Amino acid sequence: MELSSRYTAVVGRFRLVVDVLVAVGVAVSTATRDGGSANFAYVDYPGGQPPLWLAASLGLLVGAAVWQRRRRPELLLVAALAAFVALSAWIVLLLAQFTLAERTASWRKTAVATTAVLAVVIVPVWRMGGADASAPMGLAIGVVPALIGLYVGTRRELLAGLRERAERAEREQQQRVERARSDERAQIARDMHDVVTHRVSLIVLHATALEATKGDNAVTIGRQIGAIGREALTELRSLVGVLRADEAAPTAPQPGLADLEALTDASRRAGTPVTLETADATGAAAPALPALVEHAVYRVVQEALSNVRKHAAGARTRVRISSTPQLLHLTVTNEQGAAGPEHGLPSGGHGLLGIAERIRLLGGALEARPTPEGGFEISAQVPLDPNAVRTETVR
Incomplete structure (x- = not known):
């Protein structure tokens, strides 16, 4: 200049x-x-x-x-x-x-x-x-x-x-770049919320279990806490790397449907009984989905399980994913469980808004509502037609 x-x-x-x-x-x-x-x-x-x-x-x-x-x-x-x-x-x-x-x-x-x-x-x-x-x-x-x-x-x-x-x-290109940066920062904020909430809730639950056992199985629980902490650091390091202008964006794939089994296993180890059902309308294994859809589904399940641990500790939970050639259905339903304030897990109030925005950007819809039995259910529908995905998701 x-x-x-x-x-x-x-x-x-x-x-x-x-x-x-x-x-x-x-x-x-x-x-x-x-x-x-x-x-x-x-x-x-x-x-x-x-x-x-x-x-x-x-x-x-x-x-x-x-x-x-x-x-x-x-x-x-x-x-x-x-x-x-x-x-x-x-x-x-x-x-x-x-x-x-x-x-x-x-x-x-x-x-x-x-x-x-x-x-x-x-x-x-x-x-x-x-x-x-x-x-x-x-x-x-x-x-x-x-x-x-x-x-x-x-x-x-x-x-x-x-x-x-x-x-x-x-100027128009610069405006598009600024919009893309803004969208990416919003995406990173949602991812950081999901990662921190899920991993930290697991750490707190394991620490509570360690305190309750009064030293029994301390080594095993300590290993689990360490593993969860390392996973959280890895994911946070990947997200923070995107914010650094002098570093290239991480090329590791984002978590998807293949990672749901590990996610539900972690919840089971933390004391939340979770069953995972993944099939299409004919009962066959779910087909491969677009990466954006898989990542959004993973984050919805992650947020739902975190909410179960915070608000209905120990409640039996079922995650069901089914699909047709045009639409993917996801439901996460938990029974009534013990309230979770004793675990010290605060709620920021942004989790459901974040996952609802993820689904909306894919052209779908998300609903969260209590069940008649006293539990809670999160359901989402995502169109699988690429033309239905809104242009805001294009990077």
Whole structure:
């Protein structure tokens, strides 16, 4: 940014110097009648030379118009026509024709200006040299500079349009990147909630069991606590790695249906009797599902089991997953169990919202409700048609 600002300042100073030199040069050239090489003046002055005050005044007027040529090209054209009529100064006409065409890039305005220039130039030249002289002179002074100016102006507008479209595309790309980052951070927040809640609840339950046994099986329970802690650290390290800009995102696959057995085993070891049923509508083993769907199902089951341990400790729980070619059904149902406050497991209130958002992003729906028997049930339906998955899930 600093280098760009310095470059802009240097270019601005260079442009200012060029404008000053051009304005002074054209003013002097006009006042001296372009060196007196030609005399196409409409007025015959005594001695063949215009008064000094007239030449100096028109020179200053033309110089000022040249200085303002980018903002007011029409003013420069009027001053140039006046200088040609009074002093036969044709160099400023070249600059005026080029500037008007280049700054406006308008064929209509350029045609009107060219007509006016040709009308003013051809008359004295025709009077002095006839058609053979007036045609080349009109072409050189009135037409060629206008065509060159139109080319330069049109090309500048084209490049400006391309630059503007490129900048707009870059801004839109940056906005998409920011949205993707925001979505990814929300995803990471949900994953961290799921990981921390599930693993820490297991650690607390095992620590409670260790306290209840008063030292019996301390080694076994301690190993289980250590294993759970290491698993939690591994998952958290993987998630935190995504937040670090100087590290590549982890390439390890996210947990899916194949990991549900290990998840339910961990809950059984923590004292929650869990049964897992995975089958399609015909009773066969569930087919392979999209990775996004499998990961969402895993997180829903993980959150549901964590809630059972927190709010219905020891309750018998059933996890059932069934599917058709178009839809996946998931239910996690637990019976009434002992309340869990004695385990010291707080509830942040975001778990159900997080898993509901996961399912919603896949085009599905999630419901959580108490059962008539006093238990609790979480059910979800996820469409398996890839076209049904919302575009927000695309990374």
